[in-house]
Amino acid sequence: MAAGVRLIGPAVLRVRVHLVGSDPEIWRLFEIDADLRLPEVHDALQTVMGWENSHLHEFLDFDPDLYVNVTPMRPRRWASALLREDDDEGFYLAEEDFALRAVLTHQVPLFYVYDLGDNWLHRLDLIETLPKAPGEPSVTVIRGERRCPIEDSGGVDGYDHILHVLEDPADDEHDDLSEWVTSMHNNPGRPFDATRYDTRSVNQALRREVPTGNTRTQRK
Numbered sequence: 001m002a003a004g005v006r007l008i009g010p011a012v013l014r015v016r017v018h019l020v021g022s023d024p025e026i027w028r029l030f031e032i033d034a035d036l037r038l039p040e041v042h043d044a045l046q047t048v049m050g051w052e053n054s055h056l057h058e059f060l061d062f063d064p065d066l067y068v069n070v071t072p073m074r075p076r077r078w079a080s081a082l083l084r085e086d087d088d089e090g091f092y093l094a095e096e097d098f099a100l101r102a103v104l105t106h107q108v109p110l111f112y113v114y115d116l117g118d119n120w121l122h123r124l125d126l127i128e129t130l131p132k133a134p135g136e137p138s139v140t141v142i143r144g145e146r147r148c149p150i151e152d153s154g155g156v157d158g159y160d161h162i163l164h165v166l167e168d169p170a171d172d173e174h175d176d177l178s179e180w181v182t183s184m185h186n187n188p189g190r191p192f193d194a195t196r197y198d199t200r201s202v203n204q205a206l207r208r209e210v211p212t213g214n215t216r217t218q219r220k
């Protein structure tokens with residue numbers, strides 16, 4: 001379907017997400033039910049990317065690294081009830097009140113920050129809008145490249161540093177970081193491989209974790 005065409009009924013959004021600043025780029029192409037609410041989108045992104053869902057997150061309709069001027073209508077940020085507990089000034093909108101189709105368009109990308117300390121910034125771009133068939137899975141990964149970084153590895157720069165040290169056995173930090181990566185990787189049956197992304201296993205996990213259905217949600 002051509003860009004800019006908006007479906008009124010059940011729809012699937014074909015989306016490309018990448019980890020901003022990653023080089024080589026860490027990215028995924030996936031399809032997702034347009035009517036999933038942002039908390040469900042968060043859960044889907046955790047599985048699609050390979051995160052462990054152990055930190056806070058937020059959604060934004062602007063790039064926080066580039067946006068400067070703030071008008072009364074923008075920017076918009078969405079967060080969970082947990083993050084909104086201390087938001088006395090109403091900084092955040094309730095993420096559970098918004099469906100994905102209401103905040104991601106061909107004209108405006110959506111940004112997702114996971115771990116507000118390491119600040120893993122993701123950009124979601126809408127590629128195509130398609131009709132959703134009955135019984136179609138809510139989320140399906142088409143393809144992607146490279147595993148996501150290790151949790152708590154210090155953001156994009158910290159993770160890059162770890163990868164460079166792992167490649168150099170002569171580095172003073174090599175042994176300590178190798179041991180740490182092994183403990184954090186938590187998969188003794190498969191050695192850590194930063195280049196690997198297994199679409200099949202991710203889709204199997206999505207079938208278990210993200211319900212399938214055409215339940216419509218109220219949109220804002």
